Amino acid sequence: MRxxxxxxxxxxxxxxxxxxxxxxxxxxxxxxxxxxDRVVARFGFARVPSETTWQSILxxxxxxxxxxxxxxxxxxxxxxMREERYRIAYDLWEERFDVAWSQDRSRSFxxxxxLRHFFARIxxxxxxxxxxxKPSVPYRVEVAMIEHRIAPEKDEEWGRRIxxxxxxQNRDREQTSEVSFSLQGLIRFFYGDVANEGRPxxxxxxxxxxxxxxxxxxx
Amino acid sequence: xxxxxxxxxxxxxxxxxxxxxxxxxxxxxxxxxxxRLQTDxxxxxxxxAGIEETRDALAREKAALxxxxxxxxRGAGDRTWSWSAGAxxxxxxxxxxxxxxxxxxxxGVPERVGALLAVKMPATRDGTRTxxxxxxxxxxxxxxxxxxxxxxxLNVLQTERGRVRRGFFLPFILAYxxxxxxxxxxGSVLAGRLARPLEVLAESAERTSLGSTDTEVARTDRGExxxxxxxxxxxxxxxxxxxxxLSRLERLAAWREIAQSLAHEIKNPLTPIQLAVQELRDRYPxxxxxxxxxxSDCGEIVDEEVxxxxxxxxxxxxxxxxxxxxxxxxxPAELLRELGKLxxxxxxxxAQDERLAWFDREExxxxxxxxxxxxxxxxxxxxCDPVVNLRAAEERGMLVITVEDHGTxxxxxxxxxIFEPHFTTKTDGMGLGLPIVxxxxxxxxGTIEVESEEGxxxxxRLLLPTGEETG
Numbered sequence: 001m002r003x004x005x006x007x008x009x010x011x012x013x014x015x016x017x018x019x020x021x022x023x024x025x026x027x028x029x030x031x032x033x034x035x036x037d038r039v040v041a042r043f044g045f046a047r048v049p050s051e052t053t054w055q056s057i058l059x060x061x062x063x064x065x066x067x068x069x070x071x072x073x074x075x076x077x078x079x080x081m082r083e084e085r086y087r088i089a090y091d092l093w094e095e096r097f098d099v100a101w102s103q104d105r106s107r108s109f110x111x112x113x114x115l116r117h118f119f120a121r122i123x124x125x126x127x128x129x130x131x132x133x134k135p136s137v138p139y140r141v142e143v144a145m146i147e148h149r150i151a152p153e154k155d156e157e158w159g160r161r162i163x164x165x166x167x168x169q170n171r172d173r174e175q176t177s178e179v180s181f182s183l184q185g186l187i188r189f190f191y192g193d194v195a196n197e198g199r200p201x202x203x204x205x206x207x208x209x210x211x212x213x214x215x216x217x218x219x
Numbered sequence: 220x221x222x223x224x225x226x227x228x229x230x231x232x233x234x235x236x237x238x239x240x241x242x243x244x245x246x247x248x249x250x251x252x253x254x255r256l257q258t259d260x261x262x263x264x265x266x267x268a269g270i271e272e273t274r275d276a277l278a279r280e281k282a283a284l285x286x287x288x289x290x291x292x293r294g295a296g297d298r299t300w301s302w303s304a305g306a307x308x309x310x311x312x313x314x315x316x317x318x319x320x321x322x323x324x325x326x327g328v329p330e331r332v333g334a335l336l337a338v339k340m341p342a343t344r345d346g347t348r349t350x351x352x353x354x355x356x357x358x359x360x361x362x363x364x365x366x367x368x369x370x371x372x373l374n375v376l377q378t379e380r381g382r383v384r385r386g387f388f389l390p391f392i393l394a395y396x397x398x399x400x401x402x403x404x405x406g407s408v409l410a411g412r413l414a415r416p417l418e419v420l421a422e423s424a425e426r427t428s429l430g431s432t433d434t435e436v437a438r439t440d441r442g443e444x445x446x447x448x449x450x451x452x453x454x455x456x457x458x459x460x461x462x463x464x465l466s467r468l469e470r471l472a473a474w475r476e477i478a479q480s481l482a483h484e485i486k487n488p489l490t491p492i493q494l495a496v497q498e499l500r501d502r503y504p505x506x507x508x509x510x511x512x513x514x515s516d517c518g519e520i521v522d523e524e525v526x527x528x529x530x531x532x533x534x535x536x537x538x539x540x541x542x543x544x545x546x547x548x549x550x551p552a553e554l555l556r557e558l559g560k561l562x563x564x565x566x567x568x569x570a571q572d573e574r575l576a577w578f579d580r581e582e583x584x585x586x587x588x589x590x591x592x593x594x595x596x597x598x599x600x601x602x603c604d605p606v607v608n609l610r611a612a613e614e615r616g617m618l619v620i621t622v623e624d625h626g627t628x629x630x631x632x633x634x635x636x637i638f639e640p641h642f643t644t645k646t647d648g649m650g651l652g653l654p655i656v657x658x659x660x661x662x663x664x665g666t667i668e669v670e671s672e673e674g675x676x677x678x679x680r681l682l683l684p685t686g687e688e689t690g
């Protein structure tokens with residue numbers, strides 16, 4: 001299936017107007033292109049973070065955005081999967097929003113609009129080498145986004161604090177769903193987690209190797 | 220009966236769950252109150268004031284850094300890195316400062332980068348870039364982090380109130396549900412333990428009501444239920460004994476009626492028979508010696524048989540008309556000694572003196588003579604010395620008269636039937652002696668026990684109440 005020719009123009013238009021259209025703005029479609037000998041994806045999500053999360057962030061509670069990109073082939077299933085967690089925190093002293101991802105990458109934003117612009121057009125994601133695509137084979141790329149009103153690791157930490165468990169200092173500790181039969185364990189279990197409050201938002205498109213346009217500028 | 224079980228289980232459940240409602244309301248209210256205390260506006264205001272204060276402190280640190288840069292001064296720990304246009308950021312720049320320096324504009328405005336204050340100076344004409352950094356006071360950084368953490372946690376308590384409430388409330392519900400299940404299980408077990416014996420008792424009572432006396436139940440409990448089982452068994456045993464007694468009395472009454480009829484029917488023709496034979500003998504003139512001898516022999520035979528029939532009639536009459544005993548206070552030892560004199564060496568007597576009891580002397584003598592005669596006959600049949608031992612003693616408020624012989628003894632089958640009328644082990648008896656003895660003893664309100672072993676002997680124990688009342 002061929003994409004309409006006006007799709008890139010529509011994409012840019014949506015990015016520009018994303019912040020002003022507020023909650024009525026639909027998520028823009030994902031774009032797949034070739035950058036050198038790599039296949040890259042451009043995508044974004046409108047209204048991220050949501051108003052509820054936004055208020056929570058302003059209260060000093062760190063939030064997280066999980067994004068997962070999958071390239072699928074009808075014959076081979078998932079060819080490649082890449083995922084990223086964006087941690088959003090509000091610096092109460094500098095009064096700025098810090099976004100950190102991929103261990104050592106970070107950005108700071110002065111306003112909510114700037115932050116939403118960032119998520120409305122996330123920079124190109126390198127997906128896979130071009131040579132991995134077969135000619136004339138249809139591929140589907142799906143990008144899913146889940147918003148965590150409270151960053152899972154902080155939610156876990158605070159859940160333990162509320163339950164009366166010793167709070168771990170291990171930042172790398174992953175969120176666990178283990179059930180302890182101590183009172184603290186029960187409280188923690190029933191306190192639950194806020195990890196997946198909403199349904200993941202998914203943007204997707206299909207393409208063939210021949211349809212890929214060449215990226216000349218990076219956002 | 221399962222209704223009892225259901226009721227006990229339901230009661231246990233109700234007693235467990237009844238407090239759940241007020242406790243749940245109380246717990247929910249306490250949780251709400253606790254949550255309100257945690258997010259008290261005064262506490263929030265204090266934290267916000269702390270944030271403002273640290274912001275001011277940070278602003279002062281920034282101003283001081285700019286002043287030092289402007290005047291070319293260096294504070295303790297101040298660092299400066301410069302690099303040419305196009306060159307890489309120097310290696311000794313800390314990683315977080317390096318990341319920060321790589322992005323954004325050179326605003327000349329200090330920013331907090333971790334525990335440092337850093338400022339990117341605008342590039343010079345030749346493109347040289349400079350970054351100044353100064354350490355923030357550790358106490359300020361620590362305080363700022365703790366205030367930020369506290370403020371965020373407070374916000375979590377506010378925004379996640381529902382989850383907090385759920386986290387505390389559901390364990391309470393879970394614990395209560397566990398208690399309810401335990402109550403049901405315990406109630407069920409207790410109900411089973413209590414209801415099962417009652418069910419067995421009810422079934423036994425039902426069978427008893429249909430006429431069965433083989434309905435005793437096993438004692439399964441030491442408490443009240445066990446006592447009930449024991450009382451029930453006692454009742455069943457008494458019922459069975461009464462039933463046997465009733466049956467025996469019915470049989471006895473029937474036998475007495477028969478005996479009375481037989482005695483009447485036999486007794487009436489005896490005198491005419493005897494008179495007729497007497498008449499034949501008297502009218503004989505005596506002219507034929509042989510006929511005279513025949514007549515005399517026949518007359519003797521008839522007399523003997525008539526006499527035998529008269530004894531039979533007398534026994535039947537006695538059996539049929541056992542009188543009500545006339546009980547008077549007397550010494551049973553004296554009665555035994557009298558029997559001893561009557562029988563001479565054939566009877567030994569062992570009795571405690573002056574143990575007075577209430578009994579019909581004549582009736583009791585008749586009963587004992589019957590037993591002694593039976594004992595002597597048994598001894599003769601066994602071929603041993605014909606001696607019968609008589610004893611009288613008091614046991615647990617009862618007068619116990621023992622008649623013991625070492626004769627042939629009785630088999631179990633015979634022992635079970637000896638009190639049946641017309642049952643006898645003797646060739647010349649009518650089988651009415653022991654039923655008469657039993658009738659006399661029962662007439663005194665007592666009981667009679669028999670111990671016997673074939674080839675060893677037989678012992679009768681007459682248990683009689685000693686008081687005036689027959690019990």
